[in-house]
Amino acid sequence: MPRRTDIRSILVVGSGPIVIGQACEFDYSGTQACKALRAEGFRVTLVNSNPATIMTDPQFADRTYIEPLTAESVLAICERERPDALLPTLGGQTALNVAVALAESGDLDRLGIRLIGASLEAIHRAEDRSGFKEAMLKAGLD
Template sequence: MKKNGFKKILVLGSGALKIGEAGEFDYSGSQAIKALKEEQIKVILINPNIATFQTSKFLADEVYFLPIDDYFVEKVIAKEKPDGVLLSFGGQTALNCGLMLQKKGVFKKYRVKILGSPISSIELTENREFFAKHLKSISLPVPPSGSAVNLKEAKRVAKKIGFPLMIRASFALGGQKSGIVKNEKELEEVVKSALAVSPQVLIEKYLHHFKEIEYEVVRDKIGNTITVCNMENLDPLGIHTGDSIVVAPSQTLNNDEYHSLRE
């Protein structure tokens, strides 16, 4: 990275402990800081959680114990003037903050290069409607679905697809405010709750008792990929991973199923 002229990089940290962020992002963020330090790059960290490994004295050069939101992050950028920023090591909070900073033109204003996952990839994966359309465009099967930004739209989509349904909040990790609904009353409750924390919900057909299988894949910028392992949730689809037990490797796939998914 030093060859590219990066002398100082800002890392948005893991923040508060909650399902979907902090534990795993504290670890990955710490490894990112170590890698940057090995390249003799100065690291600026924003992380309001003092009880994380990231904030240890021997890691980042400067640590700001400030909330990870666009107001405070812009203040730090204006003061420190970093060459680049890493958004992918702070969980959902950091991703949403990065999207807001991009929308406000902060990165362009201070000439800060976004490193790692680009804004376009973050927007694609965090906006559930865009992600579902993208999967369809590459011929991957997905359940019938539709998005909504209010209860009226949600009811229209639900009527078209039919119950039972899975409601998912966009721009949220850990299954926050998501849930299974079997009738219109439950639909109203879950959609109202989800829209209180997210601007959009995805409504899709609930795949009752389908298995939930995950593959860990590492890919570099030129397309080389490594399948590290696969995992299987003991509970069926619809029970969030944070409330379930995950076993690696998978236990109930036959050989054909395992290799077809792997490929």
């Protein structure tokens, strides 16, 4: 995949506290993504509500916010930091819910922030269980 030149700064939304069966894998993948994005020269801002995660270690992001993972708090960070893109796919369901709320409210468009990692349509399709099943069958994956 070619490197995008239209994006210089990315807001990564973490998964919050570890819940049984969720978040540990997001913490690891999010940490690795932050490292890789910074190595590629992107300015990385991270928001996560879990201060105990390795992801919030200062070496992984240019700026880190320990804030509630709500649309309101992430919007405030977007308004302050003005990232070019929002990456929610490393934060599980919580981060996806925040991204959907910000996209559907028009806030991402208003601020000129692109949703990366998955489009709004892809998130909706994946969360629509029957639609997801239909897409997988259509792709020959049964």
